[in-house]
Amino acid sequence: MKHVIRNLLQFDRPYRQFELLETEPEGTPSFFARTKPRRAKITPEHGTVQRRLSANLAWLKARFHTDVNADVILRPFKLGGTVDALAVGMNGMADDQKIADFILRPAFQIDVSGVKTADLPTYFCENALSMHETELTDRRDAIVQAITEGRTAILLDGAKEAILCDTRGFVSRAVGEPQNEMTIMGPKEAFTENIRTNVTLLRRILKRPDFVCEFRDAGGTNRTKLVLCYLDGTVNPALLSEVKRRLDTISTDMRLTVGRVEQLIEDYTYLPLPQMLKTERPDRAASAVLDGRIALLLEGCPQAGVLPITIADLLASGEDLDMRQPVGTVVLLIRMIGAVLSTYLPAYFLALALHHPGQLSGEILETVVASRAMVFLPLWMEMIFLLLVFQLVREAGLRVPGSIGHAIGIIGGLLLGQAAVSANIVSTVVLIIVALTGLGNFAIPDYSAQVAAAYYRVLLCVAATLAGLLGITAAGLCVTAVMCSAKSFGVPFFAPFAPVTKHAGHLLFRSRIRNRASSTDPMNPERRRA
């Protein structure tokens, strides 16, 4: 009774009715729940290091919430047995052994008598710290950034500067083989999540002094490290400054990856095709850099983003140039035919079967009619259903671990297809068409381009269902025109084919390797290699 009365009369609500959304700081959402995109507020750390160590300690404790945050290690010690000092590092990010061996041990052994307090940081750096990368700073934001990166900050009582030592020693994945860009010939190394390792992988290939790796913040509150890799003197300066300008506009709370950065700096939001090539192969990224492009590396992202790109890059594989010219041309042609089949074949079949049956020979028409005799779904619905099933099988195969993924592909492809035909859900002819489409789709090397092809495929299927070849013509022309109008960071998507530039090769035919020297033209590099 008491409980009931209390429930009826109590002013506040019980905890179980607590709803997080009601505490939204921006108030009640509008009818369509749309708000203007919120810009992430980045509050820079103002101020400089205090002379008193206790004040710095208090600031660090408050800044890193050390009362609840056990990750931050605050290690007080006496420099030379006389001066109060503090080493601050992030547990797991900084290497304990390095701190003990190269900071604390020399700190205890050094003699600082007779050294002015103001000169202590410099003296300590020059005479005791046996580390290759140290830095003096008086800015608090630099100290905070360094600690979060895994470096160790040393603060000395009475000194106006802190010492930042490179003690980064976190665990990272070893360099492995590419998972999605497998090749038969060529190197087998892939990028990792460690940005330093990735830069090293590129530097091992590009052993030239004009190869620049420009480290900067990717923007946003998380201050993810980003590296712009380019060949100074080769890359178009206008392109470089434009990319930097766009990167400066990034302001987000999100964790940044190459794919997200691409979407934040691209021109055409609603274009299904990617405007930046994402590769996990250092050799491919290095080749792009040599062509006068820019490679983007992001901390925690095992891929490099290459920009600008053209449609030929989406249809190219890392080993194309390793093959002999005639064989390479055949492979390119097959890939192109696969891409066209993957995009147009289901729509063309639908158009012929639904609107222009006279274009099919009598034998084929009989086969189609016979195979569809017991199928209850209309042809267009059957096609869309099977295309959807194909995408389902593909997505399921991608998201599960290796061997199970292959098993899903086999189960989906063979058993499900056979069962669907036996159950009269789909016809064999449509199954063959979708299988051919799937094969063609896999011939496209780039995953983003494969997904874009699937998007266009469905669009064309709808158009073909509505108006047959007229629909395909109208939709196909629109798609081609939109692709022709698109540009990846100023480079037209169909370059060097439309607009035509001086180039070695073709969209369809691979050129001789001797002519590749002038292949940089679409990127309009500063130094053209004639």
Next chain:
Amino acid sequence: MNLRIGAFGRQETASMVLIAAFFGGCFGMDSHALYADGNASYLVQIIATVQALLLFEGTVWVLRLRGGNDISALIGRSRIKRLLAVPIVLALMLAAMQPLESFLLTMTQYVFTDAKQVIACLYLLPCLFLLTALGAETLMRTARILLPILLLSIVAAVLSGIGQYRLYRIHPIPLGEPFRIFTQAGSAQIRAAAPLLALLCVGEGTQDRMAMRSGGRIGAIAGGLIAAAALFALSMTFPYTQLVDMPAPFYRMLVEVRAENPTLRLDRAVLFLWFSGAILSSAFYLYAASVLFAKSFHVRDVRPVALCMSGIAVTLILVLYYDSKTTAAILERMYRDAWILISVPFPLILLNPKRRKRCAVSS
């Protein structure tokens, strides 16, 4: 001004002019007049191309003297002179309608025999809207992409009919009446000169006047010759007495080939491939007309004008299709079927401010 002209090179220019010249010559012709007294369509095509080139070269020469890159430089800025642009705009619109009308007739006669043309137009209109709104750069690049496929299909169509060619079918050649051939060529000017006229309207996008001249010249000559070759092949396939009343004879040639070789059932696919070329050339004309209109009458954005032009062109095609003789009948048809097409783009141009207020520039 947002004219969306962009920049394009010689190959793109030549490709666009070639496609437009070929489809104008091969599909936009008036069969009744052309084959009335014999078979000289290929000669007419060549003469019309030469005439168009002479006009083009003359205009470019005048442009060089006046120091302009496009035809709007020749049209003065005064209100009276601006009216000079109106006949050019109308001519381009007419040129845009010709291949579309021809293809729509072909479609309703050979492909969708039960369908009304207005339904086909509904599919055509968004495509035209998009192409004209995307601008000259996109049109030229799309032409460059499509050209190899179109050329391949045309060459394949001409070669596939070799077995049916009979030289005696080109008889009689009305060479005895050269004046008549020149008259026919003159009347064919609207389709032979239209690609070059449209190029002159968007000449601002080329690298310079010489690039425009070179691209236009190459495209017109190549397009005219290919069209003449196709017409010659046509003349050897059908006697002129059949060609007088035959809609889309070039497609009929393909159908004849298919009848002999049932395994080659690609005639519809090829027809629609050609149709995409016709849409592209029509979009080019409409866009050029829109740019000229926008420049002459100071409309700051070309897109609403392009939308209006596309809507009007398609509406006029529909009106022509119904073959209405009287104004009342035309109005009735427009009210019944085409009001949707007209009512959409017109408010857009009305909403578009003619002049923007100048922003105060702070020092």
